[in-house]
Amino acid sequence: MEVKKQIEQTDWENLSRRLLFYTSKKVEYIFGRVNGEILLLGGKSPEDIVYEAIARLLDGTRNWNPERVSLWVFLKRTIDSIISHYSELKETQSRAQYTTVIDGDSSEDEEAPQKSVNPVDSSPNPEEIKISNERMELLSLALNRLLDLKQENEQYCYVLMCMQEGIVKASGISDAAGIEVSQVYSLKRRIKRDFDRILLEMCASEIMMEG
């Protein structure tokens, strides 16, 4: 009854937007864009992935314990699981990112055991795996480039180094780097803009070299 009540009382408008943001950005960063468009994983758009995650909650495929983890985190993890199916980044690897997070609430695990969470009817395309592997390398190179470019900016580099180590929550970065959370958010905005710009430049120069 507790789960049902929480589902009833959830602000689905706000949550849906955040989930779509997360999904579309995650897919874009992991797989890049093809001809300017976000890749459809197994034919699924980011919206489809959000629907699938929510469906898994509602039909009980994935059990949510509200006492252990928020609905936002639960659905984010479900989305990670769906996306990881299309890359070589297995769910166990993605879960490891959460256990290394220095966070106020480190109990972000779901109940076990779970039913199978991978759809049988849409196996990962080898092309998708290849794309994600190349993309991960590109992101890593972009990070190194940013570290070079911004070496004069101590706080900026601290945030980048935290990211490198898998500390990705603002509270964790704040603790690790001694920076106020509000400042972490501000740096995150700048880092995102700079990352996007560098990725564009790197992709453009790759295309020119291939040409």
Added chain:
Amino acid sequence: MNSDENNDSKNVGYHIAEFLADPEGLTDSEIREELAGYDTEKMIDNVKNMVNEALEGDRLAWQKQAKEEQSKSLAQIRESCAKLGEMTREQLINFYYDIKAKKELSLAFRDFDPEKVDDEEIKDMLANLIHLAEIDKSDE
């Protein structure tokens, strides 16, 4: 790139994606701006429909079960109420506590929860049930 370096870059790449994709710290208007190419109103409607259908399906199953339990419970109560005239005081008081203990009675009177009301209200409810039982008796 060897296998270890390959795994390192995959992990780092994943961390970067996780950090940049999380809307933590962004305002609502910033999130909406980034979602400009999406039909978010349609998506939100679809999500709300999914949730409502799931909850409604669950509610209907619960109501059906509740109605079945209610009928069974009322039948038992009517049977006992028909014998009230033959009960001793002790039996009457025990019967009262039996009735009070029956949680499914909250369904007979939709908003009635015996655990949330005082004894006078339970007696009133019991009186209603006895009245029902008397009507049943008079129909025989």
